[in-house]
Amino acid sequence: MTLLADKDERFKNLFGKAMLFILFAVVGISLALLWTGINKGAFSHQSSIYFVADSGQDLNVGMPVKLSGFKIGKLSRLTLDEHGEVQVETSIETKYLKLIRQDATVSLKKEGVIGDGILEFSRGSESKPILKSGGKVAFERASGLEQAVLEVKERIMPIIDEFKVILVDPQGDVRQTLKNLHEIAVGLRETQQRLNQVLGSVDSNLNNELQPLLHSLRQSAANAETISLNLDRNLPSLLSKTDSSLENIRLATDSLNQAVQQTAPQLPGMISEARDTLGKTREMVGSTQEVVDGLTTSWPLNRSVPALETTPIKVDSHD
């Protein structure tokens, strides 16, 4: 006796239908696996490349092997040999072997600053032959962030220690400099006070100086008045002479214009040279002054140079 009504049309060939459904599912899963395997390179031809590492640290089976940023294989096996060295086998897709030369190196790097470790192949020299399957390459560990930090620490720590010594040492440059700065600050206050005194005295001296100048100005004004009167007398004759002089000046100006037009192109160069010469002359005069000063204070020339006068300008009873 059957549990279900065999007479129902929907249950006819039920087993066949189920088997067909399972078959489709198995075929679909197989195709998906095949597709994934093809994509992952599971069916591509692999070549083994070997290298020796000093330590297995950060090396893991399955870690990607890359060339120019593209994955070309993976680390397939790690073994420790009798010398304590780590023998590493990588599986590289054979089609990529032609891009790698025999002097290529493989280095252990981090993907990003704190990413996973990867093995990165370098291309090697173009002049070298292509790397063959089963070949060996050199291995190196690229300096990561940790190592860089350690290097920086190793360099900075001695400097900090030296700084501590310099700062603490009472005879050290820093302490001495601070002491000198303090002395300079005190000296500056004294200099300021002296400057105030000097400025005060200069102020009063200038007042004294202005008086003679004003006196001279008054005299000059009186002279100017006299000159003005003379001009009134002599002006008519002067004007007639001026007319002829102006004509002469016009002629002279024409000649000058011609001369200037001829020499104008050379003027910038001449001015530049003149400036240079003037600068050099100033330097020379300064140097000469120093030399002369030095000579005049040295024997035997110092005997022929008059000594500094320490008496007032001589005035007698009739001056």
Place this chain on the structure above:
Amino acid sequence: MTKLYLLILVAFLTACGSPTPRLPSVIQQAHTLDKEARRAQQTGDLLRAHYNFTKLLALQQSVDDTAAVAITQLNLATVAYQLQDQPAAFAWLDKIILEQAGVYPKEARLTAYFRKAVFLANAQKLTEATLALQSAENLCEQKCAEYFGLKVLQARLLLLKGDVKNAHALATELSKQSTIDSTELANAIRIQAAAEEKLALNTEALKHYQTALEMDKKLALSSRIAEDLLGLSRVASTLGKSEEAVIYSRRAELLIHSKAKTISVKPDQKE
């Protein structure tokens, strides 16, 4: 032994060649300003001299060199007087004279009084000039370098006041003395001649004007030579030597004329 001599010679040469110690920059600057100011005063560039002496004074005051300050103030008084600015000249001298604390050296105060007396005498302020001269004489106590000059000024003041006899006596006494200051000696002889002229001792006056003229010529003092020539002209005229008088007068005229030209170009530093 020869090596020893050679070593000593090398040591001496090294010592000679070693650089002399440098003065502080303020003092070096002061020396330079002093030289420039004196040179400007000698060449008649009085405004420049005044400017440099003023700067020098500020420097000297900044380093508290009171002796040098006094000398520079005396020089400023001289230059101001030569610039025809008598009030400023007296003001500079009074800065030294009226200083009560005894900051400035005695010699500087003496010189200040002496100059004030000369300037006052030139301005015909004879009483004040006499007072200033007495102050100078009190400080001098007959043993200062300016003693002879003070006495000559005394004779000059006596003559200006009209005390001809005493002026003649003092000037005669001074002109007989031996002194290294030939300018003042010539001044004394000129005063003697002027007193003799007023006393109608014309022969003696002529002789002494001649002596003064020769001395002033040696000293190349134009205004004094003109004074001597004019004195000679007056005395010669009194003595009836009119031709000589005209010649002396003309020579004085030419000299004054040429001096006026020189002044218009470059003022003479001495007169």
